[in-house]
Amino acid sequence: MKKVIITTFAALMLFACQNEQSESTNSESMAASRRGCATQEVLEAQLKADPMLAIKMNEIEAFTAKHSVGNFTGRLVNGKIEIPVVVNVLYRTSAQNISDAQIQSQIDVLNKDFNALNSDYNNVPALFSGVKANVGITFVLDQIIRKSTTKSSWGTNDAMKKTAQGGIAPTSPTTKLNIWTCTIGGGILGYAQFPGGASSTDGVVIDPRYFGLSGTANAPFNLGRTATHEVGHWMNLRHIWGDATCGSDLVADTPTHNEENYGVPAYPHYSTCSGTPVEMTMNYMDYVDDKAMYMFSTGQKNRIAAIFTSGGARASFAQ
Numbered sequence: 001m002k003k004v005i006i007t008t009f010a011a012l013m014l015f016a017c018q019n020e021q022s023e024s025t026n027s028e029s030m031a032a033s034r035r036g037c038a039t040q041e042v043l044e045a046q047l048k049a050d051p052m053l054a055i056k057m058n059e060i061e062a063f064t065a066k067h068s069v070g071n072f073t074g075r076l077v078n079g080k081i082e083i084p085v086v087v088n089v090l091y092r093t094s095a096q097n098i099s100d101a102q103i104q105s106q107i108d109v110l111n112k113d114f115n116a117l118n119s120d121y122n123n124v125p126a127l128f129s130g131v132k133a134n135v136g137i138t139f140v141l142d143q144i145i146r147k148s149t150t151k152s153s154w155g156t157n158d159a160m161k162k163t164a165q166g167g168i169a170p171t172s173p174t175t176k177l178n179i180w181t182c183t184i185g186g187g188i189l190g191y192a193q194f195p196g197g198a199s200s201t202d203g204v205v206i207d208p209r210y211f212g213l214s215g216t217a218n219a220p221f222n223l224g225r226t227a228t229h230e231v232g233h234w235m236n237l238r239h240i241w242g243d244a245t246c247g248s249d250l251v252a253d254t255p256t257h258n259e260e261n262y263g264v265p266a267y268p269h270y271s272t273c274s275g276t277p278v279e280m281t282m283n284y285m286d287y288v289d290d291k292a293m294y295m296f297s298t299g300q301k302n303r304i305a306a307i308f309t310s311g312g313a314r315a316s317f318a319q
Contacts, residue, residue: 031209031218032187034262035287042156042191049198056196060313061250064236067309068302077138080115081308081318083177084142088168090149090160090182091208098181098208098215103144106212109224110139110231113284113294120294125267128280131253133301137235142176153185158201170203174316177234178203179227181211189226192233195313204230220263223290232285232296235304236313240285246273251299255280260287 046053085107091097112118116134124132147168154160160167160180170178180203184190190206209218210226217224238249241257248256255276261269265288268278280286284293285300307314 030187032189032221035189035221035260035289045157046193046197053196057194060196060236060307063312064250064303064306067306067312068299069305080136080138082138082140083317084175085110085139086143086145086171086176086178087141088160088170088178088180089144089146089208090151090154090167090180091146092149092152092183095216096181096183096208097146097148098211100144102212102215102217103181104141104212105214106224106227107139107141109213110227113225113228114139114231114296118294120291124282124295127268127278128282128295128297131297131299132295133298135296135301135304137304139177143171145171149182151183153183154205155185156188156191156205160205161201161203170200173199173202175319177231177317180205181208183207189221190230192230194233195236195307202234204234206230220289220291225284225290225293228284229293232300232304236307237285237296237300237303239287240280240283246271249285251297251303253297253299254283254285257286262287262289264289264292 087103089096089098089103109118114135114137116132121132145168149166151166154167159165160182161170161178163169168180170176182205184205184207188207189210190204192204193202204227206226208216210221211217212224213222238251239260240249240254241259242248242250245259246256255278256271256273257279258271258273261279261281265279265281267281269281270277271279280295280297281288282292282294283300284296286293306312308318309315
């Protein structure tokens with residue numbers, strides 16, 4: 001069992017998943033080959049914008065520790081929380097103006113991954129079969145908003161979410177999940193905002209080259225798992241290695257990892273961290289390729305449930 005430690009740093013982790021290419025790489029012409037994270041950059045920007053964020057997110061962690069029981073409360077559709085999704089498409093080229101079909105394919109992936117309907121779910125090793133989980137949340141495409149832009153890249157300062165900076169403001173962010181698809185730059189795949197941040201910037205950002213199953217989607221990130229990973233963050237899940245050597249993701253049933261894993265690790269992949277020899281590399285919150293991630297754990301499901309229960313940070317989505 002992991003010791004759950006609530007720290008300001010852990011409570012403030014905001015994620016910008018990116019590959020670790022050289023700075024000279026042209027981010028528009030070359031797709032990512034390795035998943036990574038520019039966490040500190042986004043964290044510092046959020047802290048400057050909202051000095052109260054640390055307090056808010058520590059309060060969320062305290063609530064989560066008391067309410068991680070795996071039971072959703074509030075308005076349910078067919079026994080599940082149903083989340084409307086608004087996809088905001090910012091494009092400079094016709095390729096970036098991704099099709100309705102590509103967008104729907106991403107919604108379909110989210111529905112499979114969060115309901116244990118993904119075809120690779122049965123690949124979970126026997127060691128972890130007792131904790132693999134059906135999160136039980138569904139997603140419905142509510143609206144697609146498109147806007148042409150002259151920007152070649154948007155960065156990670158949330159400019160794509162601000163009309164004054166040429167972006168698209170979120171639609172009803174307290175009741176709808178907003179996803180922006182745009183070229184972020186710097187090799188970045190996508191990033192998400194944790195519960196507790198400003199509603200004006202709430203949601204997920206994903207580069208069109210790693211969005212959905214068709215069209216512009218590029219291997220090895222062409223199975224829609226970047227969105228699964230980022231929506232996991234939006235639902236308050238941390239990276240499985242806790243963004244530190246042998247760190248904690250604040251979930252008891254995920255093994256402690258040495259660090260992030262890349263590519264397609266051979267199983268079993270051993271950790272040298274105390275008490276947890278085999279890592280759960282196939283978890284959606286690691287950094288492996290799309291085809292190598294295919295499970296959430298029961299502890300992660302319970303952590304997600306806490307934010308949607310009455311009094312939780314995203315309870316408005318279940319009202």
